[in-house]
Amino acid sequence: MKRAAFNHRLLPVALLVPQIAIIAIFFYWPAWTAIQSSFYLEDPFGFGSTFVGTDNYTRLFASSEYLKVAQFTILFTVIITVFALGAALLLAVKADKVLRGARTYRTLLMWVYAIAPPVAGFIGVMLFDQNIGPMTDLFNWLGHDYRLGLNYMDTAFAMTITSIWIQIPVNFIFFLSGLQSIPQSVKEAAMIDNASPTRRFWETTFPLLAPTAFFLLIINITYALFDTFGVIDTIVYGNPASNPMTLVYKVFVDGFRGNDIGGSSAQSVVLMLLVLGLTIFQFRMLERRIHYT
Amino acid sequence: MTDTTLSMPVQVAPRGRRIRLSVIGDHFVLILGALFMMAPIYMTLTTASHENLTIHREGLQFLFGGELLNNFDAAMFGQGGFSGEITGMSMLKNSLILGMGFALGKIVLSMMAAYAIVYFRLRFATFAFWVIFTTLLLPLEVRIVPSYEVITGLGLANTYTGLIVPLLASATGTFFFRQYFLSIPEELVEAARIDGAGPVKFFIDILVPLSRTMIAAIFIVMFVYGWNQYLWPTLITTDEGLYTLVRGIKQIRQSLAESNQIPAYGQAMALSIIAILPPVLIVVFLQNWFIKGLVESDK
Structure with missing residues (x-):
């Protein structure tokens, strides 16, 4: 905190009030409502609700459907994180290395960042469409009868690859800026010490990139859990029931389509705890890093 | 905070044929990556330049047709939605x-x-x-x-x-x-x-x-x-x-x-x-x- 501060009583309060008020009304109130209604069972016709204790939670974890969705979410998150980070790291290392056209490559590889997930999802639907999609043609040519929206695995494939596609640019930007902030002297010293480029990468570059990689790991997990909503919604449009979906999408489906407010709120609370755990993990790791370096 | 403007780093000039090949390899990977990122949008644009019937019969298009302006005009100014209010x-x-x-x-x-x-x-x-x-x-x-x-x-x-x-x-x-x-x-x-x-x-x-x-x-x-x-x-x-x-x-x-x-x-x-x-x-x-x-x- 700055030492030379202003001594005013009302001004700082006035400056903080708008932000705090918006957060209180649009953040704390809904979050509190979610926690509260996760312990109630709402009448489907809206005639009030009854306190049911932890029934919504036990119902949730006993539901095989919920566990199946949870399982899919974990798999989906792991695959997206691994591929989006891996591809972006490879491309960033190459873009950092080449002398010619570095700026052009950077532009070409990052601009997809600006595309909204649902628009990407819609383009995915077109590419994998039963009648007009070239990807479907490709699969058929390879001997697989591809059916988007009907076959669980086929839909999951389109969803995953579209989600990876829009996540590569942001990872690429962070990796490239991380690579370029490695001092030239370090790179040159590594050049002298170590002849093999592969060993040079794993022994010098990668450890220096580790903070960026860890930060991106968290970002990618959060992305796969929450921000893929638009992709999923456009791809499974019409029949979410038989199709793969993530935990966040299920909160939405149960809350709005199924009108199961209690169950949906319990799911919200479970996700809140998940994010809380993730954040605590992130902080612990950050602390550790500060201690050891 | 380090400098985040992505400037081109000074490279130690590599020598020899083997290195030459690796440069080609680098460009190959980058071009492949760029194609993967751009192809879907390219096809969206080319398909937007065809008639609905053509797309319906032949699928998404790889080359440009002559309907680009008409389709954009329709998308921009054509009335849509249930109430016919939105353009x-x-x-x-x-x-x-x-x-x-x-x-x-x-x-x-x-x-x-x-x-x-x-x-x-x-x-x-x-x-x-x-x-x-x-x-x-x-x-x-x-x-x-x-x-x-x-x-x-x-x-x-x-x-x-x-x-x-x-x-x-x-x-x-x-x-x-x-x-x-x-x-x-x-x-x-x-x-x-x-x-x-x-x-x-x-x-x-x-x-x-x-x-x-x-x-x-x-x-x-x-x-x-x-x-x-x-x-x-x-x-x-x-x-x-x-x-x-x-x-x-x-x-x-x-x-x-x-x-x-x-x-x-x-x-x-x-x-x-x-x-x-x-x-x-x-x-x-x-x-x-x-x-x-x-x-x-x-x-």
Whole structure:
């Protein structure tokens, strides 16, 4: 905190009030409502609700459907994180290395960042469409009868690859800026010490990139859990029931389509705890890093 | 913070044939990556230049046809939706309002809050900090059902306020400006005080002009973020007059899924291009600012 501060009583309060008020009304109130209604069972016709204790939670974890969705979410998150980070790291290392056209490559590889997930999802639907999609043609040519929206695995494939596609640019930007902030002297010293480029990468570059990689790991997990909503919604449009979906999408489906407010709120609370755990993990790791370096 | 402008590094010149081959390999990987990123959008654009019947019969197109202008014209000015009220133009206007409103709101609110936290002796500064900080824990997607109920309860459904303000309830911008203000030398505020500048004058005449680049950078990132919002606009705007372009995509998805004639593929592809063009142009042409905003705001 700055030492030379202003001594005013009302001004700082006035400056903080708008932000705090918006957060209180649009953040704390809904979050509190979610926690509260996760312990109630709402009448489907809206005639009030009854306190049911932890029934919504036990119902949730006993539901095989919920566990199946949870399982899919974990798999989906792991695959997206691994591929989006891996591809972006490879491309960033190459873009950092080449002398010619570095700026052009950077532009070409990052601009997809600006595309909204649902628009990407819609383009995915077109590419994998039963009648007009070239990807479907490709699969058929390879001997697989591809059916988007009907076959669980086929839909999951389109969803995953579209989600990876829009996540590569942001990872690429962070990796490239991380690579370029490695001092030239370090790179040159590594050049002298170590002849093999592969060993040079794993022994010098990668450890220096580790903070960026860890930060991106968290970002990618959060992305796969929450921000893929638009992709999923456009791809499974019409029949979410038989199709793969993530935990966040299920909160939405149960809350709005199924009108199961209690169950949906319990799911919200479970996700809140998940994010809380993730954040605590992130902080612990950050602390550790500060201690050891 | 290290320098984040992505400058070209000085390379130690490699020698020999083997290295030459590895350079070709590098370019090959990069070109492949660029093709993977661009191909879907390229096909969206080429397909947008064909007639619906052609697309319906032959699938997505790899080459340009002659219908590009017609399809864009239809997507931009043709009446659509249930009430026949919405055009590409009206959705474009709403997207701009959402993007601009969100970015501006975010900057104003978070600069004010960060200023109060950094430059004043506040008894509850730490408390305020944590109240704001906690919002990072819960994305809107998680608390979507109760948020919807709160907003409709306040009568804010189908208003621009209901569309924009709830999205502002997060800490990202505040943290960004807090970090930035903390990096400004203390001598500056001391000098200003000696010269007799009060807190308001210091903020408006010194701090805001000093933060110009930061404001521009964060504006770009927030504009793209606001423009690309989907779930919230989908829930809160049932009135077609308030649809944004990204929200309109859902409408198109629906009409493709449910129509029993030949769907208007060309027009749908054209509208997709319109929905992605403004943020893409901003990201490409203001690239250095955008990267600065992105890399620094997320730290």
